[in-house]
Amino acid sequence: MPLSEExxxxxxxxERALVEEDPKFASTLRGTSLRRTARRRAVLAGVVFLVGVVLLMSGAITQLWPVGLAGFVVMLAAATVGLTALKGQAAAESPAAAQAHPSGFGVVEGGRSRPKRGRTKRTRGASRSQGSFMERMEERWRRRRDENGGF
Structure with missing residues (x-):
């Protein structure tokens, strides 16, 4: 007996809720792996990127800028989809990376290699090579202000 429309x-x-909640489990139920799907999506994005290159070059040769612009937009969209698919494929290979954050964005470690120090008043004998440029300028400003009676 067939199912009703409802x-x-x-x-x-x-099914949509299951896919949104746990895509890995949903793909396991379907019989396709995330890696295979990501690879297929990356290959398709590469083909569409080549179509975009053809459109872009056709627009440049025929001097029709809307065709060239459409080619550029197609290339941009295909590159975005392809890079997302490759990132998804890498995440499928390493489950720890896939669980970093639901949005796909993670924390990038960078900046200073040493922790920031609190502001301390330096003495005149302190080395000038210590601290950042702005900290040294602020110290010089404070010293001049103190020497001139607060002005």
């Missing part, structure tokens, strides 16, 4: 709609809704 039952089909509810089934599709539950």
């Amino acid at each position: 039952e089909l709609r509810l089934l599709e809704q539950m």
Whole structure:
């Protein structure tokens, strides 16, 4: 006995919710792996990127700027999808990276290699090579202000 339209709609809704909640489990149920899907999406994005290059060059040769612009937009979209797919493929290979954050963005370690120090008043005998440029300038400003009676 076939399912009614209401039952089909509810089934599709539950399937979408499952895919959003746990894509790895949903792909396991479907029988396709995330790595295979990401690879397929990356290859398709590469083909579409080449179509964009053809459009861009056709627009440049025929001097029709809307065609060239459309080619550029197609190339940009394909590159975005392709890089996202490659990132997804790398995340599928390492489960720890996939669980970094649901949005796909993570924390980038960078900046200063040493922790910031609190502001301390230096004495005249302190080495000038210590601290950042702005800290040294602020210290010089304070010293001049103190020597001139607060002005």
